[in-house]
Amino acid sequence: MRTAGTAVGLDVDHAEPIQVSENAIYRLPGSVVARVSRPGQLEAARREVNVARWLQQSGVPAVQVVPDVDQPVEVAGHATTFWRELPPHHHGTPTQVAALLKQLHFLPIPAELNLGKIAPFVRLEERIAAAEWLNDPDRHWLREHLADLRQRWESLPDGLSWCVVHGDAWIGNVAAMEDGEAVLLDLERTSVGPPEWDLVHTAIKHSSFRWITAEQYAEFCEVYGHDVATWEGFELLRDIRELRMTTMAAQVATSGTANEKQAHHRLACIRGELGPRPWAGWKALG
Template sequence: MNASADLEGLTPASATRALVTACKVAGLRSDQAELLRLGENAIYALPREGVVVRVARSDTGDTEKKVVKELTVARWLMAESFPAVGPRDEFPQPLRAEGRLVTFWEYIPPSQAEPGLADLAVLLRELHALPAPHFALPTLDPFPIMWRRLERAYGVKKQDVDFLSDACARSEAAFRDVVAQRPTGLIHGDAHRGNLLGRGDQVLLIDYEAMAMGPRSWDLLPTAIAVDRFALPRPDYDAFCRSYGSDVTSSQGYEELRTVRELGMTTWLMQNAQSGSSAEEFAIRMESLRKEDRERQWHAL
Protein backbone atom coordinates (compact mmCIF):
# COMPACT_ATOMS: atom_id res chain seq x y z
CA MET A 1 0.00 0.00 0.00
CA ASN A 2 1.40 3.43 -0.83
CA ALA A 3 2.32 5.68 2.08
CA SER A 4 -0.04 8.50 1.14
CA ALA A 5 -3.06 6.19 1.13
CA ASP A 6 -2.05 4.77 4.51
CA LEU A 7 -1.71 8.26 6.00
CA GLU A 8 -4.97 9.58 4.61
CA GLY A 9 -7.10 6.59 5.56
CA LEU A 10 -10.32 5.62 3.83
CA THR A 11 -12.27 8.85 3.34
CA PRO A 12 -14.95 9.78 0.81
CA ALA A 13 -12.30 11.62 -1.20
CA SER A 14 -9.67 8.84 -1.19
CA ALA A 15 -12.26 6.12 -1.82
CA THR A 16 -13.70 8.05 -4.76
CA ARG A 17 -10.26 8.38 -6.34
CA ALA A 18 -9.84 4.59 -6.16
CA LEU A 19 -13.36 4.11 -7.52
CA VAL A 20 -12.75 6.35 -10.53
CA THR A 21 -9.41 4.72 -11.34
CA ALA A 22 -10.78 1.18 -11.05
CA CYS A 23 -13.87 1.96 -13.12
CA LYS A 24 -11.70 3.35 -15.91
CA VAL A 25 -9.74 0.09 -16.00
CA ALA A 26 -12.96 -1.96 -15.99
CA GLY A 27 -14.64 0.19 -18.62
CA LEU A 28 -17.38 1.42 -16.28
CA ARG A 29 -18.78 4.93 -15.95
CA SER A 30 -18.46 6.29 -12.41
CA ASP A 31 -19.76 9.83 -12.87
CA GLN A 32 -23.08 9.05 -11.16
CA ALA A 33 -21.72 6.80 -8.41
CA GLU A 34 -23.60 6.90 -5.12
CA LEU A 35 -21.73 6.27 -1.86
CA LEU A 36 -23.87 3.81 0.09
CA ARG A 37 -21.64 3.11 3.07
CA LEU A 38 -18.24 4.08 4.44
CA GLY A 39 -16.89 1.72 7.07
CA GLU A 40 -14.40 -1.09 6.75
CA ASN A 41 -14.94 -0.60 3.01
CA ALA A 42 -16.45 2.13 0.88
CA ILE A 43 -19.49 0.82 -1.00
CA TYR A 44 -20.67 2.58 -4.16
CA ALA A 45 -23.71 1.93 -6.33
CA LEU A 46 -23.57 2.40 -10.10
CA PRO A 47 -27.27 1.85 -10.88
CA ARG A 48 -26.91 2.70 -14.56
CA GLU A 49 -24.20 0.06 -14.89
CA GLY A 50 -25.94 -2.48 -12.66
CA VAL A 51 -22.83 -2.71 -10.49
CA VAL A 52 -21.87 -2.18 -6.87
CA VAL A 53 -18.22 -1.31 -6.24
CA ARG A 54 -16.43 -2.15 -2.98
CA VAL A 55 -13.26 -0.20 -2.18
CA ALA A 56 -11.14 -1.77 0.56
CA ARG A 57 -9.03 0.22 3.00
CA SER A 58 -5.74 -1.02 1.58
CA ASP A 59 -4.12 -3.45 -0.83
CA THR A 60 -1.84 -5.13 1.71
CA GLY A 61 -1.46 -8.89 2.03
CA ASP A 62 -3.99 -9.27 4.84
CA THR A 63 -6.56 -7.20 2.99
CA GLU A 64 -5.97 -9.13 -0.21
CA LYS A 65 -6.61 -12.43 1.59
CA LYS A 66 -9.93 -11.10 2.92
CA VAL A 67 -11.00 -9.77 -0.48
CA VAL A 68 -10.11 -12.99 -2.31
CA LYS A 69 -11.92 -14.97 0.40
CA GLU A 70 -15.02 -12.83 0.00
CA LEU A 71 -15.12 -13.45 -3.74
CA THR A 72 -14.56 -17.18 -3.23
CA VAL A 73 -17.29 -17.42 -0.58
CA ALA A 74 -19.79 -15.53 -2.74
CA ARG A 75 -19.21 -17.85 -5.69
CA TRP A 76 -19.61 -20.90 -3.43
CA LEU A 77 -22.83 -19.59 -1.87
CA MET A 78 -24.26 -19.02 -5.33
CA ALA A 79 -23.31 -22.58 -6.30
CA GLU A 80 -25.07 -23.82 -3.15
CA SER A 81 -28.24 -21.92 -4.19
CA PHE A 82 -28.01 -19.84 -1.02
CA PRO A 83 -29.68 -16.40 -1.37
CA ALA A 84 -26.52 -14.35 -1.86
CA VAL A 85 -25.25 -11.55 -4.10
CA GLY A 86 -22.64 -12.62 -6.61
CA PRO A 87 -19.57 -10.85 -7.97
CA ARG A 88 -19.54 -9.43 -11.49
CA ASP A 89 -16.79 -11.65 -12.77
CA GLU A 90 -16.86 -10.26 -16.29
CA PHE A 91 -14.66 -7.52 -14.84
CA PRO A 92 -11.07 -8.20 -13.75
CA GLN A 93 -10.98 -8.39 -9.98
CA PRO A 94 -9.77 -7.62 -7.50
CA LEU A 95 -8.22 -4.51 -9.02
CA ARG A 96 -5.52 -2.42 -7.40
CA ALA A 97 -6.29 1.30 -7.54
CA GLU A 98 -4.76 4.18 -5.58
CA GLY A 99 -3.33 1.83 -2.95
CA ARG A 100 -6.63 -0.02 -2.43
CA LEU A 101 -8.33 -3.19 -3.66
CA VAL A 102 -11.55 -2.81 -5.62
CA THR A 103 -14.18 -5.46 -6.41
CA PHE A 104 -17.37 -5.42 -8.49
CA TRP A 105 -20.72 -6.93 -7.48
CA GLU A 106 -24.27 -7.32 -8.72
CA TYR A 107 -26.40 -4.25 -8.08
CA ILE A 108 -29.71 -4.94 -6.31
CA PRO A 109 -32.17 -2.04 -6.73
CA PRO A 110 -33.82 -0.72 -3.56
CA SER A 111 -36.77 -2.79 -2.42
CA GLN A 112 -40.08 -1.36 -1.24
CA ALA A 113 -40.22 -3.94 1.57
CA GLU A 114 -37.33 -3.62 4.02
CA PRO A 115 -36.04 -7.00 5.25
CA GLY A 116 -36.62 -7.60 8.97
CA LEU A 117 -35.08 -9.49 11.84
CA ALA A 118 -37.16 -12.59 11.15
CA ASP A 119 -35.57 -12.68 7.68
CA LEU A 120 -32.13 -12.41 9.24
CA ALA A 121 -32.88 -15.25 11.67
CA VAL A 122 -34.09 -17.53 8.88
CA LEU A 123 -31.06 -16.81 6.69
CA LEU A 124 -28.67 -17.42 9.58
CA ARG A 125 -30.37 -20.70 10.38
CA GLU A 126 -30.00 -21.74 6.73
CA LEU A 127 -26.39 -20.55 6.56
CA HIS A 128 -25.45 -22.42 9.72
CA ALA A 129 -26.97 -25.59 8.25
CA LEU A 130 -24.80 -25.50 5.10
CA PRO A 131 -22.05 -28.09 4.73
CA ALA A 132 -18.49 -26.96 5.27
CA PRO A 133 -17.12 -25.42 2.06
CA HIS A 134 -14.54 -27.25 -0.02
CA PHE A 135 -11.98 -24.50 0.66
CA ALA A 136 -10.38 -23.47 3.92
CA LEU A 137 -11.87 -20.64 5.95
CA PRO A 138 -10.06 -18.90 8.80
CA THR A 139 -10.98 -19.46 12.41
CA LEU A 140 -12.93 -16.56 13.90
CA ASP A 141 -10.49 -14.07 15.39
CA PRO A 142 -11.71 -10.47 15.68
CA PHE A 143 -8.58 -9.23 17.45
CA PRO A 144 -6.04 -8.75 14.63
CA ILE A 145 -8.24 -6.21 12.87
CA MET A 146 -8.92 -4.40 16.16
CA TRP A 147 -5.21 -4.22 16.89
CA ARG A 148 -4.53 -2.83 13.41
CA ARG A 149 -7.20 -0.18 13.88
CA LEU A 150 -5.65 0.85 17.19
CA GLU A 151 -2.14 0.92 15.75
CA ARG A 152 -3.29 3.18 12.91
CA ALA A 153 -5.63 5.35 15.01
CA TYR A 154 -5.52 9.05 14.21
CA GLY A 155 -7.60 12.09 15.10
CA VAL A 156 -8.81 10.59 18.42
CA LYS A 157 -7.55 11.06 21.96
CA LYS A 158 -4.55 9.01 23.03
CA GLN A 159 -6.27 8.10 26.29
CA ASP A 160 -9.15 6.59 24.31
CA VAL A 161 -6.76 4.49 22.22
CA ASP A 162 -4.92 3.40 25.38
CA PHE A 163 -8.18 2.43 27.10
CA LEU A 164 -9.35 0.39 24.11
CA SER A 165 -5.94 -1.29 23.84
CA ASP A 166 -6.06 -2.29 27.51
CA ALA A 167 -9.66 -3.52 27.14
CA CYS A 168 -8.74 -5.64 24.11
CA ALA A 169 -5.79 -7.13 25.95
CA ARG A 170 -8.02 -8.06 28.91
CA SER A 171 -10.71 -9.56 26.68
CA GLU A 172 -8.58 -11.61 24.32
CA ALA A 173 -7.76 -14.49 26.66
CA ALA A 174 -11.38 -14.75 27.86
CA PHE A 175 -12.57 -14.80 24.24
CA ARG A 176 -10.24 -17.65 23.32
CA ASP A 177 -11.34 -19.66 26.36
CA VAL A 178 -15.00 -19.29 25.40
CA VAL A 179 -14.38 -20.22 21.75
CA ALA A 180 -12.34 -23.26 22.74
CA GLN A 181 -15.27 -24.60 24.77
CA ARG A 182 -17.96 -24.17 22.12
CA PRO A 183 -18.72 -26.14 18.94
CA THR A 184 -17.80 -24.27 15.78
CA GLY A 185 -19.19 -24.12 12.27
CA LEU A 186 -19.67 -21.82 9.30
CA ILE A 187 -20.55 -18.26 10.38
CA HIS A 188 -21.19 -15.01 8.56
CA GLY A 189 -19.14 -12.97 11.03
CA ASP A 190 -21.00 -9.66 10.67
CA ALA A 191 -24.65 -10.65 10.76
CA HIS A 192 -27.00 -7.72 11.20
CA ARG A 193 -30.02 -6.29 9.43
CA GLY A 194 -27.86 -3.86 7.46
CA ASN A 195 -26.41 -6.82 5.60
CA LEU A 196 -29.75 -7.84 4.13
CA LEU A 197 -31.14 -6.81 0.76
CA GLY A 198 -34.58 -7.42 -0.67
CA ARG A 199 -35.10 -8.54 -4.28
CA GLY A 200 -38.77 -9.03 -5.00
CA ASP A 201 -40.03 -11.60 -2.51
CA GLN A 202 -36.51 -12.83 -1.78
CA VAL A 203 -34.14 -11.65 0.96
CA LEU A 204 -30.40 -11.82 0.31
CA LEU A 205 -27.54 -11.99 2.79
CA ILE A 206 -24.59 -9.82 1.71
CA ASP A 207 -21.03 -8.92 2.81
CA TYR A 208 -18.92 -12.07 3.14
CA GLU A 209 -15.65 -10.47 4.21
CA ALA A 210 -15.87 -11.79 7.79
CA MET A 211 -17.00 -15.34 6.94
CA ALA A 212 -15.16 -17.83 9.13
CA MET A 213 -15.40 -20.97 11.19
CA GLY A 214 -16.45 -20.15 14.74
CA PRO A 215 -19.18 -20.40 17.36
CA ARG A 216 -22.55 -19.77 15.71
CA SER A 217 -23.52 -17.60 18.67
CA TRP A 218 -21.22 -14.92 17.21
CA ASP A 219 -23.76 -14.33 14.44
CA LEU A 220 -26.58 -13.88 16.96
CA LEU A 221 -24.79 -11.30 19.11
CA PRO A 222 -25.52 -8.13 17.09
CA THR A 223 -29.29 -8.61 17.41
CA ALA A 224 -29.05 -9.42 21.12
CA ILE A 225 -26.85 -6.40 21.79
CA ALA A 226 -29.30 -4.19 19.92
CA VAL A 227 -31.86 -4.58 22.71
CA ASP A 228 -29.67 -2.66 25.19
CA ARG A 229 -27.59 -0.55 22.83
CA PHE A 230 -29.96 0.40 19.99
CA ALA A 231 -33.41 0.29 21.62
CA LEU A 232 -34.56 -2.83 19.78
CA PRO A 233 -37.98 -3.70 21.26
CA ARG A 234 -37.90 -6.86 23.34
CA PRO A 235 -40.84 -8.44 21.41
CA ASP A 236 -38.85 -8.04 18.18
CA TYR A 237 -35.89 -9.79 19.75
CA ASP A 238 -38.09 -12.58 21.08
CA ALA A 239 -39.48 -13.10 17.57
CA PHE A 240 -35.92 -13.26 16.21
CA CYS A 241 -35.07 -15.96 18.77
CA ARG A 242 -38.15 -17.98 17.85
CA SER A 243 -37.32 -17.79 14.16
CA TYR A 244 -33.73 -18.88 14.71
CA GLY A 245 -34.51 -21.40 17.42
CA SER A 246 -32.47 -20.19 20.41
CA ASP A 247 -31.58 -17.17 22.56
CA VAL A 248 -27.87 -16.39 22.65
CA THR A 249 -28.16 -14.32 25.84
CA SER A 250 -28.75 -17.50 27.85
CA SER A 251 -25.70 -19.28 26.44
CA GLN A 252 -22.40 -19.81 28.22
CA GLY A 253 -19.86 -17.09 27.46
CA TYR A 254 -22.40 -14.55 26.22
CA GLU A 255 -21.05 -11.67 28.35
CA GLU A 256 -17.46 -12.30 27.26
CA LEU A 257 -18.41 -12.48 23.60
CA ARG A 258 -20.59 -9.39 23.90
CA THR A 259 -17.67 -7.42 25.32
CA VAL A 260 -15.49 -8.37 22.38
CA ARG A 261 -18.22 -7.54 19.90
CA GLU A 262 -18.74 -4.10 21.45
CA LEU A 263 -15.00 -3.40 21.36
CA GLY A 264 -15.06 -4.31 17.68
CA MET A 265 -17.99 -1.99 17.03
CA THR A 266 -16.20 0.85 18.82
CA THR A 267 -12.82 0.43 17.12
CA TRP A 268 -14.66 0.25 13.79
CA LEU A 269 -16.32 3.60 14.51
CA MET A 270 -13.01 5.06 15.73
CA GLN A 271 -11.68 4.93 12.15
CA ASN A 272 -14.11 7.71 11.14
CA ALA A 273 -14.46 9.50 14.50
CA GLN A 274 -12.38 12.57 13.73
CA SER A 275 -15.34 14.95 13.62
CA GLY A 276 -19.11 15.31 13.34
CA SER A 277 -21.68 12.74 14.37
CA SER A 278 -19.13 9.90 14.34
CA ALA A 279 -16.97 11.74 16.87
CA GLU A 280 -20.00 12.40 19.08
CA GLU A 281 -21.07 8.77 18.96
CA PHE A 282 -17.52 7.57 19.63
CA ALA A 283 -17.48 9.70 22.79
CA ILE A 284 -20.77 8.14 23.95
CA ARG A 285 -19.45 4.64 23.42
CA MET A 286 -16.17 5.38 25.17
CA GLU A 287 -17.96 6.79 28.21
CA SER A 288 -20.24 3.77 28.48
CA LEU A 289 -17.33 1.34 28.13
CA ARG A 290 -15.32 3.16 30.79
CA LYS A 291 -18.26 3.11 33.20
CA GLU A 292 -19.13 -0.50 32.26
CA ASP A 293 -22.63 0.75 31.53
CA ARG A 294 -24.16 -2.12 29.56
CA GLU A 295 -27.49 -0.36 29.00
CA ARG A 296 -26.32 3.03 27.71
CA GLN A 297 -27.91 3.48 24.31
CA TRP A 298 -25.72 3.86 21.28
CA HIS A 299 -26.68 5.15 17.85
CA ALA A 300 -26.20 3.33 14.56
CA LEU A 301 -24.21 5.33 12.00
Protein backbone atom coordinates in the same frame (compact mmCIF):
# COMPACT_ATOMS: atom_id res chain seq x y z
CA MET B 1 -12.22 2.21 -9.52
CA ARG B 2 -11.85 3.57 -13.06
CA THR B 3 -8.55 1.78 -13.63
CA ALA B 4 -9.90 -1.51 -12.26
CA GLY B 5 -13.15 -1.32 -14.21
CA THR B 6 -11.39 -0.50 -17.46
CA ALA B 7 -8.98 -3.41 -16.92
CA VAL B 8 -11.85 -5.94 -16.95
CA GLY B 9 -13.79 -4.30 -19.75
CA LEU B 10 -16.57 -2.64 -17.77
CA ASP B 11 -18.07 0.75 -18.59
CA VAL B 12 -16.89 3.23 -15.96
CA ASP B 13 -18.19 6.38 -17.63
CA HIS B 14 -20.72 8.27 -15.52
CA ALA B 15 -19.94 6.21 -12.40
CA GLU B 16 -21.67 7.59 -9.30
CA PRO B 17 -20.55 7.31 -5.67
CA ILE B 18 -23.03 5.51 -3.42
CA GLN B 19 -21.20 5.38 -0.11
CA VAL B 20 -17.71 5.94 1.25
CA SER B 21 -17.01 4.39 4.67
CA GLU B 22 -15.13 1.15 5.31
CA ASN B 23 -15.25 0.69 1.54
CA ALA B 24 -15.90 3.09 -1.34
CA ILE B 25 -18.93 1.95 -3.36
CA TYR B 26 -19.89 3.21 -6.82
CA ARG B 27 -22.75 2.61 -9.22
CA LEU B 28 -21.62 1.84 -12.78
CA PRO B 29 -23.68 1.73 -15.97
CA GLY B 30 -25.37 -1.60 -16.67
CA SER B 31 -26.59 -2.25 -13.10
CA VAL B 32 -23.09 -2.89 -11.79
CA VAL B 33 -21.75 -1.86 -8.39
CA ALA B 34 -18.01 -1.46 -7.80
CA ARG B 35 -16.59 -1.85 -4.32
CA VAL B 36 -13.12 -0.49 -3.53
CA SER B 37 -11.50 -1.69 -0.30
CA ARG B 38 -9.10 -0.02 2.05
CA PRO B 39 -5.44 -0.81 1.29
CA GLY B 40 -4.20 -4.31 2.12
CA GLN B 41 -7.54 -6.09 1.78
CA LEU B 42 -6.84 -8.13 -1.38
CA GLU B 43 -7.21 -11.53 0.30
CA ALA B 44 -10.40 -10.48 2.06
CA ALA B 45 -11.83 -9.29 -1.26
CA ARG B 46 -10.85 -12.54 -2.96
CA ARG B 47 -12.52 -14.53 -0.18
CA GLU B 48 -15.66 -12.40 -0.50
CA VAL B 49 -15.91 -13.10 -4.23
CA ASN B 50 -15.37 -16.83 -3.70
CA VAL B 51 -17.93 -16.94 -0.88
CA ALA B 52 -20.52 -15.15 -3.02
CA ARG B 53 -20.08 -17.69 -5.81
CA TRP B 54 -20.28 -20.57 -3.31
CA LEU B 55 -23.46 -19.21 -1.71
CA GLN B 56 -25.06 -18.82 -5.13
CA GLN B 57 -24.27 -22.46 -5.91
CA SER B 58 -25.54 -23.51 -2.46
CA GLY B 59 -28.87 -21.73 -2.82
CA VAL B 60 -28.37 -19.23 0.02
CA PRO B 61 -29.67 -15.78 -1.02
CA ALA B 62 -26.74 -13.36 -1.18
CA VAL B 63 -25.41 -10.51 -3.26
CA GLN B 64 -23.94 -11.81 -6.54
CA VAL B 65 -20.72 -10.91 -8.31
CA VAL B 66 -20.75 -9.81 -11.94
CA PRO B 67 -20.21 -13.07 -13.86
CA ASP B 68 -17.31 -13.70 -16.24
CA VAL B 69 -15.13 -11.03 -14.63
CA ASP B 70 -11.73 -12.00 -13.24
CA GLN B 71 -11.75 -10.32 -9.84
CA PRO B 72 -10.76 -8.81 -7.48
CA VAL B 73 -8.63 -6.28 -9.33
CA GLU B 74 -5.80 -4.68 -7.36
CA VAL B 75 -4.81 -1.10 -8.11
CA ALA B 76 -2.36 0.81 -5.91
CA GLY B 77 -2.98 -1.59 -3.01
CA HIS B 78 -6.77 -1.30 -3.19
CA ALA B 79 -8.88 -4.32 -4.16
CA THR B 80 -11.91 -3.64 -6.36
CA THR B 81 -14.78 -6.08 -6.83
CA PHE B 82 -17.83 -5.85 -9.07
CA TRP B 83 -21.36 -6.84 -8.11
CA ARG B 84 -24.82 -7.05 -9.60
CA GLU B 85 -26.86 -4.09 -8.41
CA LEU B 86 -29.81 -4.99 -6.22
CA PRO B 87 -33.31 -3.68 -6.91
CA PRO B 88 -34.71 -1.08 -4.47
CA HIS B 89 -34.32 -2.41 -0.94
CA HIS B 90 -34.08 -1.53 2.73
CA HIS B 91 -32.52 -3.02 5.85
CA GLY B 92 -33.76 -6.47 6.75
CA THR B 93 -35.62 -7.39 9.92
CA PRO B 94 -34.28 -9.44 12.82
CA THR B 95 -36.33 -12.44 11.66
CA GLN B 96 -34.91 -12.14 8.13
CA VAL B 97 -31.42 -12.08 9.61
CA ALA B 98 -32.25 -15.21 11.62
CA ALA B 99 -33.65 -17.07 8.61
CA LEU B 100 -30.58 -16.34 6.48
CA LEU B 101 -28.17 -17.25 9.26
CA LYS B 102 -29.98 -20.54 9.80
CA GLN B 103 -29.46 -21.39 6.12
CA LEU B 104 -25.82 -20.30 6.17
CA HIS B 105 -24.91 -22.10 9.38
CA PHE B 106 -26.48 -25.32 8.13
CA LEU B 107 -24.13 -25.56 5.13
CA PRO B 108 -21.14 -27.92 5.27
CA ILE B 109 -17.82 -26.09 5.63
CA PRO B 110 -16.32 -25.84 2.11
CA ALA B 111 -12.73 -27.03 2.43
CA GLU B 112 -11.89 -25.75 -1.04
CA LEU B 113 -12.43 -22.13 0.00
CA ASN B 114 -9.90 -22.18 2.86
CA LEU B 115 -11.96 -19.63 4.78
CA GLY B 116 -9.80 -19.59 7.89
CA LYS B 117 -10.96 -19.09 11.46
CA ILE B 118 -12.93 -16.11 12.72
CA ALA B 119 -10.76 -13.09 13.59
CA PRO B 120 -12.77 -11.28 16.30
CA PHE B 121 -10.10 -8.64 16.94
CA VAL B 122 -9.17 -7.72 13.38
CA ARG B 123 -8.21 -4.03 12.95
CA LEU B 124 -9.02 -3.11 16.58
CA GLU B 125 -5.42 -2.22 17.46
CA GLU B 126 -5.16 -0.09 14.33
CA ARG B 127 -8.40 1.75 15.12
CA ILE B 128 -7.26 2.53 18.66
CA ALA B 129 -3.88 3.77 17.46
CA ALA B 130 -5.36 5.92 14.68
CA ALA B 131 -7.98 7.71 16.82
CA GLU B 132 -6.24 11.07 17.23
CA TRP B 133 -8.88 12.54 19.53
CA LEU B 134 -8.27 9.89 22.23
CA ASN B 135 -6.27 11.04 25.24
CA ASP B 136 -3.54 8.81 26.64
CA PRO B 137 -5.58 7.37 29.57
CA ASP B 138 -8.49 6.44 27.25
CA ARG B 139 -6.15 4.87 24.71
CA HIS B 140 -4.42 2.92 27.47
CA TRP B 141 -7.74 1.66 28.83
CA LEU B 142 -8.88 0.51 25.40
CA ARG B 143 -5.64 -1.38 24.85
CA GLU B 144 -5.89 -3.05 28.26
CA HIS B 145 -9.53 -3.95 27.61
CA LEU B 146 -8.57 -5.43 24.23
CA ALA B 147 -5.80 -7.48 25.84
CA ASP B 148 -8.23 -8.80 28.44
CA LEU B 149 -10.74 -9.82 25.78
CA ARG B 150 -8.03 -11.59 23.79
CA GLN B 151 -7.13 -13.60 26.89
CA ARG B 152 -10.78 -14.46 27.60
CA TRP B 153 -11.25 -15.55 23.97
CA GLU B 154 -8.62 -18.26 24.50
CA SER B 155 -11.01 -19.88 26.99
CA LEU B 156 -14.21 -19.48 24.99
CA PRO B 157 -16.78 -21.94 26.42
CA ASP B 158 -18.13 -24.74 24.24
CA GLY B 159 -21.35 -23.97 22.45
CA LEU B 160 -22.93 -24.80 19.12
CA SER B 161 -20.77 -26.58 16.54
CA TRP B 162 -18.49 -24.29 14.59
CA CYS B 163 -19.61 -23.57 11.05
CA VAL B 164 -19.38 -20.98 8.30
CA VAL B 165 -20.26 -17.63 9.87
CA HIS B 166 -21.04 -14.35 8.13
CA GLY B 167 -18.88 -12.38 10.54
CA ASP B 168 -20.89 -9.14 10.63
CA ALA B 169 -24.51 -10.27 10.68
CA TRP B 170 -26.74 -7.30 11.43
CA ILE B 171 -29.83 -5.92 9.73
CA GLY B 172 -27.75 -3.47 7.70
CA ASN B 173 -25.99 -6.39 6.05
CA VAL B 174 -29.29 -7.93 4.95
CA ALA B 175 -31.07 -6.31 2.03
CA ALA B 176 -34.85 -6.77 1.95
CA MET B 177 -36.52 -6.22 -1.41
CA GLU B 178 -40.05 -4.97 -1.99
CA ASP B 179 -41.19 -8.48 -2.94
CA GLY B 180 -40.11 -9.83 0.46
CA GLU B 181 -36.88 -11.49 -0.67
CA ALA B 182 -33.88 -10.92 1.59
CA VAL B 183 -30.20 -11.44 0.76
CA LEU B 184 -26.91 -11.33 2.64
CA LEU B 185 -24.49 -8.49 1.94
CA ASP B 186 -20.85 -7.71 2.86
CA LEU B 187 -19.30 -11.15 2.85
CA GLU B 188 -15.71 -10.05 3.48
CA ARG B 189 -15.64 -11.35 7.08
CA THR B 190 -17.07 -14.78 6.24
CA SER B 191 -15.01 -17.45 7.99
CA VAL B 192 -15.28 -20.51 10.21
CA GLY B 193 -16.26 -19.89 13.81
CA PRO B 194 -18.89 -20.24 16.51
CA PRO B 195 -22.38 -19.51 15.16
CA GLU B 196 -22.96 -17.53 18.34
CA TRP B 197 -20.67 -14.86 16.86
CA ASP B 198 -23.35 -14.09 14.27
CA LEU B 199 -26.23 -14.35 16.73
CA VAL B 200 -24.84 -12.01 19.40
CA HIS B 201 -25.07 -8.99 17.11
CA THR B 202 -28.88 -9.09 17.25
CA ALA B 203 -28.97 -10.13 20.91
CA ILE B 204 -27.14 -7.01 22.09
CA LYS B 205 -29.47 -4.80 20.08
CA HIS B 206 -32.03 -5.78 22.70
CA SER B 207 -30.01 -6.43 25.84
CA SER B 208 -27.44 -3.61 25.50
CA PHE B 209 -29.22 -0.85 23.56
CA ARG B 210 -32.96 -1.63 23.36
CA TRP B 211 -32.84 -0.97 19.61
CA ILE B 212 -35.28 -3.85 19.21
CA THR B 213 -38.07 -4.98 21.51
CA ALA B 214 -38.23 -8.13 23.60
CA GLU B 215 -40.87 -9.43 21.18
CA GLN B 216 -38.62 -8.85 18.17
CA TYR B 217 -35.73 -10.62 19.87
CA ALA B 218 -37.98 -13.53 20.86
CA GLU B 219 -39.08 -13.86 17.22
CA PHE B 220 -35.41 -13.82 16.13
CA CYS B 221 -34.63 -16.68 18.54
CA GLU B 222 -37.70 -18.64 17.46
CA VAL B 223 -36.84 -18.41 13.76
CA TYR B 224 -33.21 -19.40 14.31
CA GLY B 225 -34.00 -21.98 16.99
CA HIS B 226 -31.57 -20.84 19.67
CA ASP B 227 -31.14 -18.00 22.19
CA VAL B 228 -27.46 -17.05 22.37
CA ALA B 229 -28.10 -14.98 25.51
CA THR B 230 -28.54 -18.22 27.49
CA TRP B 231 -25.01 -19.42 26.62
CA GLU B 232 -22.20 -18.97 29.16
CA GLY B 233 -19.97 -17.42 26.49
CA PHE B 234 -22.49 -14.70 25.66
CA GLU B 235 -20.97 -11.97 27.81
CA LEU B 236 -17.56 -12.39 26.18
CA LEU B 237 -18.91 -12.09 22.64
CA ARG B 238 -21.14 -9.21 23.76
CA ASP B 239 -18.12 -7.35 25.16
CA ILE B 240 -16.12 -7.91 21.97
CA ARG B 241 -18.97 -6.65 19.80
CA GLU B 242 -19.39 -3.55 21.96
CA LEU B 243 -15.67 -2.83 21.75
CA ARG B 244 -15.79 -3.22 17.96
CA MET B 245 -18.68 -0.75 17.79
CA THR B 246 -16.81 1.69 20.03
CA THR B 247 -13.60 1.56 18.02
CA MET B 248 -15.59 1.98 14.80
CA ALA B 249 -16.88 5.25 16.23
CA ALA B 250 -13.34 6.16 17.27
CA GLN B 251 -12.11 5.48 13.75
CA VAL B 252 -14.54 7.84 12.03
CA ALA B 253 -14.67 10.54 14.73
CA THR B 254 -13.09 13.92 14.17
CA SER B 255 -12.86 16.72 16.71
CA GLY B 256 -16.05 18.63 17.39
CA THR B 257 -18.36 16.34 15.42
CA ALA B 258 -21.39 14.25 16.37
CA ASN B 259 -19.29 11.14 15.73
CA GLU B 260 -16.74 12.26 18.33
CA LYS B 261 -19.53 12.80 20.87
CA GLN B 262 -20.89 9.34 20.06
CA ALA B 263 -17.46 7.78 20.41
CA HIS B 264 -16.98 9.36 23.86
CA HIS B 265 -20.43 8.13 24.89
CA ARG B 266 -19.77 4.56 23.76
CA LEU B 267 -16.42 4.53 25.54
CA ALA B 268 -18.01 5.78 28.76
CA CYS B 269 -20.61 3.02 28.54
CA ILE B 270 -18.21 0.12 28.08
CA ARG B 271 -15.99 1.52 30.85
CA GLY B 272 -18.94 1.23 33.24
CA GLU B 273 -19.27 4.98 33.80
CA LEU B 274 -22.94 5.23 32.78
CA GLY B 275 -24.46 2.40 34.76
CA PRO B 276 -25.59 -1.08 33.75
CA ARG B 277 -27.05 -2.15 30.41
CA PRO B 278 -29.23 -1.31 28.60
CA TRP B 279 -27.58 1.98 27.72
CA ALA B 280 -29.40 4.89 26.14
CA GLY B 281 -27.74 7.16 23.62
CA TRP B 282 -26.06 4.71 21.23
CA LYS B 283 -26.85 6.10 17.79
CA ALA B 284 -25.93 5.32 14.20
CA LEU B 285 -22.73 6.97 13.02
CA GLY B 286 -23.04 9.84 10.58
